[in-house]
Amino acid sequence: KNQVEQSPQSLIILEGKNCTLQCNYxxxxxxxxxxxxxxxxxxxxxxxxxxFSENTKSNGRYTATxxxxxxxxxxxxxxxxxxxxxxxxxxxxxxxxxxxxxxGAGTRLFVKA
Amino acid sequence: NAGVTQTPKFRVLKTxxxxxxxxxxxxxxxxxxxxxxxxxxxxxxxHYSVGEGTTAKGEVPDGYNVSRLKKQNFxxxxxxxxxxQTSVYFCASSYLRDYEQYFGPGTRLTVT
Numbered sequence: 001k002n003q004v005e006q007s008p009q010s011l012i013i014l015e016g017k018n019c020t021l022q023c024n025y026x027x028x029x030x031x032x033x034x035x036x037x038x039x040x041x042x043x044x045x046x047x048x049x050x051x052f053s054e055n056t057k058s059n060g061r062y063t064a065t066x067x068x069x070x071x072x073x074x075x076x077x078x079x080x081x082x083x084x085x086x087x088x089x090x091x092x093x094x095x096x097x098x099x100x101x102x103x104g105a106g107t108r109l110f111v112k113a
Numbered sequence: 114n115a116g117v118t119q120t121p122k123f124r125v126l127k128t129x130x131x132x133x134x135x136x137x138x139x140x141x142x143x144x145x146x147x148x149x150x151x152x153x154x155x156x157x158x159x160h161y162s163v164g165e166g167t168t169a170k171g172e173v174p175d176g177y178n179v180s181r182l183k184k185q186n187f188x189x190x191x192x193x194x195x196x197x198q199t200s201v202y203f204c205a206s207s208y209l210r211d212y213e214q215y216f217g218p219g220t221r222l223t224v225t
Binding site: 031 | 148154157203205210212213215216217218
């Protein structure tokens with residue numbers, strides 16, 4: 001069964017600290033993996049997109065890594081800010097004659113002053 | 114550019130009532146999607162469209178219908194609302210299928 005599991009479910013960190021969010025998937029064959037940020041009451045916003053040949057992608061203070069062999073990805077946030085408080089969603093797409101996309105349930109990040 | 118817009122933002126329906134959610138995008142994207150987001154779950158695809166006049170079922174299509182008469186608009190209809198359809202609905206669009214998607218702000222629907 002194709003699945004995307006994210007951990008932790010929620011996380012509280014102090015402003016200025018770094019954190020890493022995890023995404024494990026069983027979706028196969030792999031097409032791409034995306035990370036989105038979703039602020040409360042808003043739609044998701046794309047952070048990074050990685051295909052099979054990419055193992056790292058940065059967007060400002062956000063750095064995503066991908067290990068296609070172990071089917072794991074991580075999102076590292078550097079020097080967190082209060083505005084980083086949001087849900088972070090991992091999305092994995094597969095293509096086998098038709099597209100299949102699975103959204104993770106997300107990690108809820110709280111950044112405290 | 115407005116990106117992806119959705120109307121209405123909030124709606125309360127009684128069981129059995131019908132309504133239509135409107136999604137509009139100004140990025141000339143071919144692909145458009147309707148998702149629902151429920152607490153503790155990932156977004157689930159209801160229906161999608163690969164171009165004007167074409168639609169297809171997603172993961173949870175039952176109880177919903179869609180239409181894409183114009184490239185920039187994608188409508189989601191509920192013919193007879195049920196409490197199980199209480200959710201937040203997101204529309205999205207993309208240039209490539211299942212690649213970078215741009216999401217609207219969402220519609221919060223409550224069915225009593």
